[in-house]
Amino acid sequence: MRFTLNGKPVELKVAPMRRLLDVLREDCGLTGTKEGCGEGECGACTVLLDGAPVNSCLVPVAQAEGTKVTTIEGLRGHTKLQQAFVTEGGAQCGICTPGFLLAASTLPRAASLEAVKQGLAGNLCRCTGYAGIYRSVAVARGGARAAPKPKPAARAKATPRAKTKPKARSAAARRSR
């Protein structure tokens, strides 16, 4: 069978029902695609099939015939996104990172935070609580870095308690009065 892998044509003799994941890792030697669950739940095995993210643990390799498959090794044009995952805390242990990057690479440029969450809901990360991933996506799109600024505990101690006027009361607050 033939398909295009990371921009290059490949021809393989493989059993048709083998998982695309295994063929990529074992036959093509591309181990950047990870197996986290084998249930299509964690998204660590995400690759792009004709540009659309799919779980490669659920794809029979035969169905990749004639398609364009993109793995983390072949992700092009997303250097900023990859760099931001390094600098903004999007990657910690890194095992989910290839899947997140591939899924994130398909998000519309102007996606709101809600849309980013929806687009990445098929990828599980246990290290970051996802916050670092959102920051990475935002910075890759030109958003400002938001590095934490620790402050001395003593100063916090001296900070007077909320003197600032509360902002306009929420609808919920109004209802309760």
Added chain:
Amino acid sequence: MKTAFSTLALLRPERPDEALALLRDGPLTPIAGGTDLYVALNAGLCPSRRFVDLSRLKAWRGIAATKDGGLRIGALTTFAQIRDDKRVARALPALCAAAREIGGVQIQNRATVGGNLANASPAADSAPVLLAADAELELASTAGVRRVPLGEFFVAYRHTALRADELIQAVLIPPQPGPSFFRKVGTRAANAISKVVFAGVRAARPRIALGSVGPVPLRAKRAEAALAAGADLESAVDALQQDIAPIDDLRSTAEYRRFVAAGLLRQFWQQTGGRRPAPSRRR
């Protein structure tokens, strides 16, 4: 990985008639998007050895408007296609809502509506919406095509009216008489299996369907009848409790499912209009 994948056979027909002929000479297990089948294979829970791949049957993929103002959705249409389709959004927005909550994007890009129905999970997310929409299925075999109301399709736990030589070819959705409602209550906010799925269409004869509250996705006929007869909402809620037969399982309890089903019926009724059905109003 508990299945010897390299030992499995896969036939790859190009056209529906070829697929149906192969199936007639079966036995073969059909595979479309593979999102249920491969979970079973990975867990070693699918004994089939020979499969037929439906993914090349282009004729069965896609959404079209029908003459009567309804929709015809090819069985191989993915939930991503349904999710993003403007015609579906107009005709049956609840179906778009359901598609959006089926797994993550990766699943939506692969899972097909035909597969979701044929797999016949009581928790299938698309089934209640299509049941409430009075959808029909076109079941194809070498002998021809028969139309079966979706309400007659699910016969028992994980069993359908589909014969071994048949495939779902399309889902037919008639024009809807009123606004539709969908809510999935899952085990978490995304990428979840439903604990209760509720779908409704508000009309003079309201249509209500639920998933995960019985062995099959079901229509709540007693509750529908109560509402159609003008009974008050709480009587319909009581009737609904007769319609459903939830159990305790890994994901939830029968008690909780009854509580939620009742609450969702109230929510459906309150959100889709006052006392009279208001077909023009969207949810």
Added chain:
Amino acid sequence: MGKASTRAGSVGRSVPRLEGAAKVDGRARYVDDLSFPGMLHGRTIRAPHACGRLRSVRLGPGGLPLGLVVVGPRDIPGDNVIAVIEDDQPALAWGEIRHAEEPVLLLAHADREALFAVPAEVEMIPGAPVFDPLASPRVFKHIRIARGDAGAALRKAPVVVEGEYRTGAQEHVYIEPNGVIAVPENGGITVHGSLQCPHYVHKALCRLLKLPADKVRVVQTETGGGFGGKEDYPSVIAGHAALLALKARRPVKIVYDRAEDMRATTKRHPSIVRLRTGFSRDGALLAIEAEVVMDGGAYVTLSPVVLSRGVLHATGPYRCPAVAIDGRVVMTNTPPNGAFRGFGAPQTQFAIEAHMDRCAEQLGIDPVKLREKNAFRPGDVTATGQKLPKDTSALPVLREAVRRSDFHRKRKAWAGTGKGIGLALFFHGSGFTGAGEVRLASRASLELTAKGARILVGSTEIGQGTRTMLAQIVADTLRWPLSAIEVAPADTGLVPDSGPTVASRTCMIVGAILQRAARELKHKLGRLTPTQYLARHGALVVTKQYEKPAEIHWDEERYKGDAYGTYAWGCDVVELEVDPVTREVRPLKLTAVQEIGKAIHPGHSRGQIEGGSAQGLGWALSEEVVMRDGKMANAQLTNYMMPTTKDTPEFDVAILEQAYRHGPFGAKGVGELPMDGPAPAVVNALRHAGFDVREVPATPERLLKCASR
């Protein structure tokens, strides 16, 4: 390599993660990405029932594949034990079976598909299992802590509040399951694996294989998350792979699939904590009586030390003149529970913090005021008699969290709206408990290189940022640029035993040892550049060992003294919304204010706080291990519900610093602290929203059952 030291240091700056580039382009190699010539795959045959006696293990029917390697208990060259604390757990069970999934036989074959196709039947004479920890006849460890006369104080106290609090088991869900490759070489064995503590595995392998230390080598591969789940368990899977490899004389890989990993490996200890507290009418804490029961599972593993950390945190961050804590960890017929981020402290602090809000209610005192009144101040004395140091930051974190979250206003405004806001105040001892660090006697080395220096430690990078953080400490101590520092792989053949990568100890303890090594290296170097030094004097390696600060004293017998060198402090505020129709809880925002001494890498520290908080929210709301007949019934990611993007709220993290005098640049531990706060803050927010829930996970089903107040 800069001689000039005018540039700003790297400590306190969020520099790029050292191994980051390899993690974003697919080059990072995890264990399953590696392959060795002639490698076989391994498989573990496991017991089907929770207890009983093993009768037989049958392979077949049908012919077995050619080249199948089989290992049973008789093939074990050394002692059939997994050496941890006690020697009760066998590597392969052969007589008594104590839990379902207990390993009984090992297989290996070159063809993974053929290997898993081999039918295997395990026959047992089933016994009568114990699943309820309160009914367990076997106590693994019993610890009592007493200060003053709590019984008498409770009798005299004007207000007494009682309660029972429960927490469930939790699965780590590192996204990379446990896995190792054992390679027979040089007359011994080398194990490459996904693990936190290479020297733990090394010790266990020497014992199991009856090999001298220099014939066993353990190399950590890039590790896809640990959270404690790769602290003790890798000794088991490494032992199995090594046994197969030695018998087959070929490399053997065992990588669990998700289901096997969830069923067979450790979980967080479930707990039951009963509290009785006495107060004066104005809310001064007069007495705490706590009974702590933890479910250890079938073998001792790390349970005694989990219990120890649990009871040492059982009073919460509160001063109290009379304390009586009685803790025990007991056996049940479930797979052993083990290390999990927090290590007992999240369980007991869940109890005390949920209890404090009930106390506040009964006393008619605002929950913040009640905490302010009783929170530890510098100079206060803990239940074990430890006088708390200057960096005791309970009040600063509480006040900052209350201010940042606008707690008081929301608390008032949200009453009766279905929204709730609640907080939890907590602390976490950094490093090993009691005399643990003295016993570990950790070592760390620095080697001079032409480019600068190379760090040699057994501490592992598991995502938390160890490599980057240690390099920052060394670079700044030497006043060299970060690029001059490299970090050697965690390979027991190369690096000294720096103690395990657990217990929020790597930065504070190992970082401090490295800092001393760096100072000595700098001194030895004098005015020479590394190249000059190497040319003139030859190789230079400086090794330093842990030195106990003189003022720390611990009496293990009486459980008295300085339980930890110091503590990190936190206050979490959780805002949430309960759906009236479904009782689903939606966390809206978590404000985490945490005092960690010094944030060597603020970005990674924030990452720890956010990730730990998310893990805490999962434990609090949705993560439930469903056990049936002693087996995990929901061992799939489809049915074990860790939070997704859409379940996780906005985090507002504030890092406070109050230097610990013995920490590098003042740093304390941060890894576990964030796990302690979310669960009690969630139930306190639920209480505010009208739900009296005293058990986590607070699932919608549980909220339905608990009386809406």
